[in-house]
Amino acid sequence: MMLPYLLRLLCLCLASFFVLNVAAGLLVRISSKSTIRFAESRTPRAAARLLLALRLLPFALAVLFVVGLCVPSYLWLEPAATSERVGPICATLGLLGAATLLISVVRTANALFASLRHNRLCRLTGSETRMPGESSPVVLVENEAPLLAMSGMLRPRLLISRGVLRALSAEELDAALRHEHAHRTSRDNLKRLLILLAPDIFPFVRPLRSLERTWSRFAEWAADDQAAAGDSSRAVFLAAALVQVARMGSGPSLPFLSTSLLACDRDLSARVDRLLHTTPIAPAQTWQPRPLLRSAGLLLAGCLAAFLLAPPTLSLVHEFLELLLR
Amino acid sequence: MIRFLKNRIARGANLRQSLALGTLEFELMEILWSDGQSSVRDVVPKLSRPLAYTTVMTTLDRLFKKGLLDRRKSDRAFFYSPSFSRLEWERRRAGNLVAGFLSGAHPSRELLLSCLLEAVGEHDATLLDELEKKIRSRRKELLRQEQP
Numbered sequence: 323m324m325l326p327y328l329l330r331l332l333c334l335c336l337a338s339f340f341v342l343n344v345a346a347g348l349l350v351r352i353s354s355k356s357t358i359r360f361a362e363s364r365t366p367r368a369a370a371r372l373l374l375a376l377r378l379l380p381f382a383l384a385v386l387f388v389v390g391l392c393v394p395s396y397l398w399l400e401p402a403a404t405s406e407r408v409g410p411i412c413a414t415l416g417l418l419g420a421a422t423l424l425i426s427v428v429r430t431a432n433a434l435f436a437s438l439r440h441n442r443l444c445r446l447t448g449s450e451t452r453m454p455g456e457s458s459p460v461v462l463v464e465n466e467a468p469l470l471a472m473s474g475m476l477r478p479r480l481l482i483s484r485g486v487l488r489a490l491s492a493e494e495l496d497a498a499l500r501h502e503h504a505h506r507t508s509r510d511n512l513k514r515l516l517i518l519l520a521p522d523i524f525p526f527v528r529p530l531r532s533l534e535r536t537w538s539r540f541a542e543w544a545a546d547d548q549a550a551a552g553d554s555s556r557a558v559f560l561a562a563a564l565v566q567v568a569r570m571g572s573g574p575s576l577p578f579l580s581t582s583l584l585a586c587d588r589d590l591s592a593r594v595d596r597l598l599h600t601t602p603i604a605p606a607q608t609w610q611p612r613p614l615l616r617s618a619g620l621l622l623a624g625c626l627a628a629f630l631l632a633p634p635t636l637s638l639v640h641e642f643l644e645l646l647l648r
Numbered sequence: 649m650i651r652f653l654k655n656r657i658a659r660g661a662n663l664r665q666s667l668a669l670g671t672l673e674f675e676l677m678e679i680l681w682s683d684g685q686s687s688v689r690d691v692v693p694k695l696s697r698p699l700a701y702t703t704v705m706t707t708l709d710r711l712f713k714k715g716l717l718d719r720r721k722s723d724r725a726f727f728y729s730p731s732f733s734r735l736e737w738e739r740r741r742a743g744n745l746v747a748g749f750l751s752g753a754h755p756s757r758e759l760l761l762s763c764l765l766e767a768v769g770e771h772d773a774t775l776l777d778e779l780e781k782k783i784r785s786r787r788k789e790l791l792r793q794e795q796p
Contacts, residue, residue: 558786565779568772594779598786 336419347523366543504548
């Protein structure tokens with residue numbers, strides 16, 4: 323198949339993206355069991371961070387390779403006038419790459435629209451109110467459903483039903499609100515969006531789903547810890563709130579881009595046990611990189627960029643692209 | 649080749665019908681699940697009651713025909729091995745049971761679903777009761793700790 327210069331670049335970018343995403347994704351999938359085991363020995367917050375990084379790694383690596391190496395090497399080393407054939411393997415890989423990206427874009431768009439629709443519906447059927455300790459207004463929905471959720475990405479809004487307000491005592495409500503607030507400060511909805519955007523290994527199967535589920539579990543645990551803030555009695559109130567909300571029955575189905583108090587009710591027993599039996603971990607101070615460390619990081623990144631963009635590296639990448647093209 | 653295909657098709661049809669096992673059949677399956685590939689001679693001494701060699705041979709042959717066992721011939725003896733794991737067998741059996749109910753008359757379908765929902769609800773309520781008990785005892789413990 324003969325393709326013009328820029329279309330050939332697009333095909334090569336998609337094919338390289340697919341190859342790299344699959345290779346890195348498979349490595350992540352193979353190592354996921356041992357990583358999860360390792361993560362279990364860390365604090366929930368650190369575990370959630372590690373698993374999220376691992377989940378996004380294949381996509382990040384593939385994008386970095388394409389944008390940082392494929393495109394510059396092609397533009398620099400491929401003569402614009404030449405017309406070259408694109409082999410069937412490259413074309414197939416390019417199509418697979420396009421399908422992989424398209425599926426994740428469609429999935430993300432669907433989730434975004436569902437989240438917007440849900441938020442609008444809640445605002446229409448509910449009323450905005452102020453809650454003690456909450457800086458932004460809360461949407462109070464007038465029904466008995468077990469709804470206590472944080473919805474939205476950039477400005478997450480707390481949604482709460484009248485039923486939940488009635489069912490929880492003041493202390494339980496405070497602990498539950500702290501839990502949702504923890505989700506807001508750790509930007510869990512935005513992380514969910516990133517997970518949706520980062521495609522899985524193959525277009526129609528999702529082998530990295532177990533990693534996502536485990537991340538979600540640790541994110542809930544981390545929010546529990548942050549809500550308890552090292553206070554055993556607050557941890558007990560949060561556990562009581564979880565059970566009270568679970569007693570209200572199965573909750574309304576929430577869009578993917580939202581976090582709720584009972585996000586994963588299969589994990590309820592484990593969460594309650596954790597809150598009751600383990601000493602709650604006080605929230606760690608936000609890590610601030612020291613100036614020296616920051617400079618060292620910048621220097622390292624600069625060296626890496628210089629190495630990657632050096633002529634020998636780009637020539638090597640160009641050779642790989644030529645091989646892929648045949 | 650045709651006989652092989654016919655056997656395969658017949659075994660598939662049998663499998664759907666006969667996941668339910670008799671006592672001896674189940675005992676034999678248990679032995680094969682734990683020991684893996686075995687001949688009749690290997691299995692006979694492991695049974696809970698003494699049985700004739702031919703009885704065991706016939707039962708194993710029946711299990712093979714039902715599609716629950718695979719077999720290969722070595723010298724003059726057959727070696728049998730389970731066609732799938734115990735977990736898979738249980739999953740299929742549960743699936744068959746549910747499919748049987750759902751394909752039945754309308755009342756039988758509703759009955760099954762309401763029984764399932766009831767069972768899940770009861771399980772949930774018991775679990776929540778247990779969790780609440782734990783919370784109460786933890787509260788008491790914390791109160792005791794706070795008191796001088």
